[in-house]
Amino acid sequence: MSSFLSGRFSGIEAYVPGEQPQDRSYVKLNTNESPYPPSPGVLAAINSAEVARLNLYPDPDTRSAALAISGALGLGPENIILGNGSDELLAFAFQAFCDAKTPAVYADITYGFYSVYARINCVESRVLPLDDTLRLVPSDYYGAGGTVFIANPNSPTGRAVPLAGIEAIIRGNPGNVVVVDEAYAAFGAESAVPLIAKYDNLIVVHTMSKSKNLAGARVGYAMARSELIADLNTMKFSFNPYNMNRLSLLAAEAAINDSDYYEECVAKIVSSRERAVLALYGRMFDVLPSRANFLFAKPSFGSGRDYYLGLKERGVLVRHLPQERIKDYVRITIGTDEQMDALLAATDDMMGKNR
Numbered sequence: 610m611s612s613f614l615s616g617r618f619s620g621i622e623a624y625v626p627g628e629q630p631q632d633r634s635y636v637k638l639n640t641n642e643s644p645y646p647p648s649p650g651v652l653a654a655i656n657s658a659e660v661a662r663l664n665l666y667p668d669p670d671t672r673s674a675a676l677a678i679s680g681a682l683g684l685g686p687e688n689i690i691l692g693n694g695s696d697e698l699l700a701f702a703f704q705a706f707c708d709a710k711t712p713a714v715y716a717d718i719t720y721g722f723y724s725v726y727a728r729i730n731c732v733e734s735r736v737l738p739l740d741d742t743l744r745l746v747p748s749d750y751y752g753a754g755g756t757v758f759i760a761n762p763n764s765p766t767g768r769a770v771p772l773a774g775i776e777a778i779i780r781g782n783p784g785n786v787v788v789v790d791e792a793y794a795a796f797g798a799e800s801a802v803p804l805i806a807k808y809d810n811l812i813v814v815h816t817m818s819k820s821k822n823l824a825g826a827r828v829g830y831a832m833a834r835s836e837l838i839a840d841l842n843t844m845k846f847s848f849n850p851y852n853m854n855r856l857s858l859l860a861a862e863a864a865i866n867d868s869d870y871y872e873e874c875v876a877k878i879v880s881s882r883e884r885a886v887l888a889l890y891g892r893m894f895d896v897l898p899s900r901a902n903f904l905f906a907k908p909s910f911g912s913g914r915d916y917y918l919g920l921k922e923r924g925v926l927v928r929h930l931p932q933e934r935i936k937d938y939v940r941i942t943i944g945t946d947e948q949m950d951a952l953l954a955a956t957d958d959m960m961g962k963n964r
């Protein structure tokens with residue numbers, strides 16, 4: 610830290626992304642990326658003709674991609690804003706809808722960025738604990754008294770709140786915005802997108818990083834009634850009007866047009882997930898029911914941290930989070946069946962078994 614950093618950020622702790630070590634090649638199951646490549650249409654769209662246009666700014670209104678994505682979800686282009694990853698849109702939502710009188714409200718165990726965005730925007734957080742089984746209790750959020758952020762399915766638990774619970778939270782907070790972060794919804798949760806027409810306080814956020822195999826392109830989008838989208842656009846145009854680069858815009862639009870390919874990838878991941886759950890049960894792990902592309906699992910032997918370290922030594926990366934309530938668990942991204950077999954082989958090696 611330099612002596613020049615503004616005093617309002619003293620002691621600030623930045624978000625820590627999952628490690629991306631370069632020292633050797635790992636079976637990488639720690640950042641919830643897809644193990645599968647982008648669709649053929651995406652590979653074709655990122656072409657040299659567009660590269661040759663990189664001297665020109667991209668469309669600040671992202672019209673073509675916005676029309677394609679909103680249309681596919683039954684919305685209008687006035688109901689969507691694209692972001693440089695959904696993280697950027699979440700940041701805009703904290704800026705736009707939280708202040709000294711309006712804290713950010715979110716769970717104690719959830720996406721780590723929410724607390725970081727609250728801190729960097731100098732707004733208070735109201736943290737509501739998940740129950741003993743790491744489940745979100747919707748009634749805890751009625752009259753939340755601030756802007757609500759819910760990851761559904763939640764990370765790192767993988768648990769999902771049924772749509773009726775989400776709708777009750779939206780109805781229970783008529784004077785505040787409710788942001789539903791559906792980064793993992795494609796892997797088995799009910800989406801709140803159909804509720805957008807019904808409620809003026811709902812924002813649904815999606816990303817192409819997980820279920821559209823595009824983590825490296827940085828594409829997310831937020832959907833809401835046009836008034837809320839206008840507020841998010843005020844944040845964007847006051848910060849970086851050209852937040853979406855030309856190549857990522859083409860990739861996003863092409864991905865929407867290749868939905869069959871992505872549905873197949875999601876189906877493969879869900880099937881690998883269910884296979885991995887059974888394999889871990891067979892090794893006496895405690896595994897939370899997952900609606901996402903990862904498992905939150907507690908080994909039957911040793912601590913979460915020891916399991917993480919033992920796997921890393923054996924060339925398999927998973928995510929261990931240090932928070933007290935969940936320190937016995939690791940979060941395991943679902944890869945291909947071959948990658949999951951590598952995880953299980955490393956696990957058996959640690960357990961001193963030869964199956």
Ligand SMILES: *Cc1c(COP(=O)(O)O)cnc(C)c1O
Pocket residue numbers: 641693694695696697720760764790792815816817818824827828829
């Ligand atoms: C991965 C993730 C995001 C962010 O994804 P981007 O890559 O920035 O689009 C947002 N919310 C949750 C809960 C996530 O796990």
